[in-house]
Amino acid sequence: MVIRRASVADAPAVLRVFDEVIAWFVAMGNDGQWGTEPWSASPQRVARVSEACAMPGAWVVEEPSGRVRAALVLGESMPYVPAATEPEVYVRLLIAARDEGVRGVGRRLMAFADDRARAMGVNRLRVDCYGGGSGALVRFYESCGYERISTFEVDGWPGQLLGRSL
Template structure:
């Protein structure tokens, strides 16, 4: 992606009004997962058709640490929700910022936005005076997602299993 294309995306606070656009991102990524043979991560059904998922995404968009990356035309290309740790991971032993949700379009014009959002999360942590950031992710399949977070400077901390869904918790000291 060229620098000009990267600059075309702007970060802004999300709101519940962004939930339909964020659900479209999930639907896009789920369709891609199915196409590459990875329906285990989030299933094969569009989240925009599942009431529980619609509620989860709407609630995430309402979080005070929710952000969208959008084009100058107002098209949402990525979503980031920061806040407290998820209830299914071990509690932090020090103040932290937790990456609760990170989803990005598969559109090649926004390639690299996930890495930019993780750097944005680091900046938000620093601005809040917090020196520790954690994230969890799907640890199954090829392991590419865990390796992505490692490439962003995160280290593996612990694993978990939620009803057959393998997860990995990673952390980074700033």
């Protein structure tokens, strides 16, 4: 698999990954993170993913067959978290397929984010994620070297802000 720059043309493939992950969440009883409906069925979410894929810090992981299996978007912090107090790279989006064939790709993309930050001369990264459910997602980011900064809520959705210094 290779990591390559994304473009808006990758949005349908990234939406397929979202749809697969949401189906996996629903099967395990996790409907709090992103709901139960496929993102590809929501014009608002299709637009959001298209905009994200068009950003200069958007990347996808692609199999040799050309199938997109994961996406990472780096950029400025999200508007619902406190502004950065120092230069940073913000992980705006991380999504990875849930099958065994791509196991570990999320961790690989987080290491790639570290590499991108170093290349930019930036020593700070932040990410936010779903802070509800079992807490597994928060623990994933902690296992990547991130520490909890603060919690937040957006329209009843519980979030966790995390950060790390290189």
